[in-house]
Amino acid sequence: MQSTVDFIRGKIGDFVPEIALVLGSGLGEFTKNLIGVQIPYSDIPDFMVSTVKGHKGSLFFTEIFGKKLVIMQGRFHFYEGYELKDITYPIKVFKKLGVKTLILTNAAGSVKKDLKPSDLMLIKDHINFTAKNPLIGKNDDTLGERFPDMSDIYTASLRETVKTCAKEENIDLKEGVYIMTTGPSYETPAEVKMFEFLGADAVGMSTVPEAIVSNYLGLQTIGISLITNYASGISKEKLSHKEVVEMGNIATEKFTKLVNAIIKKL
Numbered sequence: 001m002q003s004t005v006d007f008i009r010g011k012i013g014d015f016v017p018e019i020a021l022v023l024g025s026g027l028g029e030f031t032k033n034l035i036g037v038q039i040p041y042s043d044i045p046d047f048m049v050s051t052v053k054g055h056k057g058s059l060f061f062t063e064i065f066g067k068k069l070v071i072m073q074g075r076f077h078f079y080e081g082y083e084l085k086d087i088t089y090p091i092k093v094f095k096k097l098g099v100k101t102l103i104l105t106n107a108a109g110s111v112k113k114d115l116k117p118s119d120l121m122l123i124k125d126h127i128n129f130t131a132k133n134p135l136i137g138k139n140d141d142t143l144g145e146r147f148p149d150m151s152d153i154y155t156a157s158l159r160e161t162v163k164t165c166a167k168e169e170n171i172d173l174k175e176g177v178y179i180m181t182t183g184p185s186y187e188t189p190a191e192v193k194m195f196e197f198l199g200a201d202a203v204g205m206s207t208v209p210e211a212i213v214s215n216y217l218g219l220q221t222i223g224i225s226l227i228t229n230y231a232s233g234i235s236k237e238k239l240s241h242k243e244v245v246e247m248g249n250i251a252t253e254k255f256t257k258l259v260n261a262i263i264k265k266l
Contacts, residue, residue, distance in 0.1 A: 016098040017070040024106035026248015036062030050074040065264040079184035084134035088213040108204035109231035123223030127179040134209040144216040155220040165261035176201025180208035189233025
């Protein structure tokens, strides 16, 4: 990890990011008009490379409202063949770089009729339906404790801040529970029915590993889902990744407005 951190610091100099933002599928346009230092994942020692369409695949260091940020333009997924420790490696690197707050975003399918495509959902909790955990293995006591508490993964005080931002910006923000499956296949109607019974509001294939590690590292964490479609069985439409990317483009303005307001308030 030290070689990764040293390489990045060699590119950004004395720039110390305080906020990390992970952009999910279709949300890459957030950085469109920003100026900063961009480092392709392929250049960074020990970093993975994103293989999913709609994920640019680089770290972007910039300043917004006087706050220093590192932005992941695309994330890594378990279904790409990576281990969870590889997927969450960037979060540990961010901690070493000085990050205190992590904003996780994703594209998700709605498990309930009243959560509609193009809605933004603040994640209040999650269900890990992968039967895997990124903290499995020998623990590094310099990063976090062996058995971390998970009762406040998505920091309660920051959720209130996000709600305030949404209200001030006149954005209809929902709140709910996110459930993660491994993918890459979409869920069956029977599985979606089960997820609703378990208490989930939205389903996706990311975010949970990063949130677990963020909590483990002692970072404050915010999670936001862009609802791109109804999950299988909720509507009769066939699901496709193209739909996910297109809905991301449609919701870019609303998403950008909310995230900018959050950054300004942090």
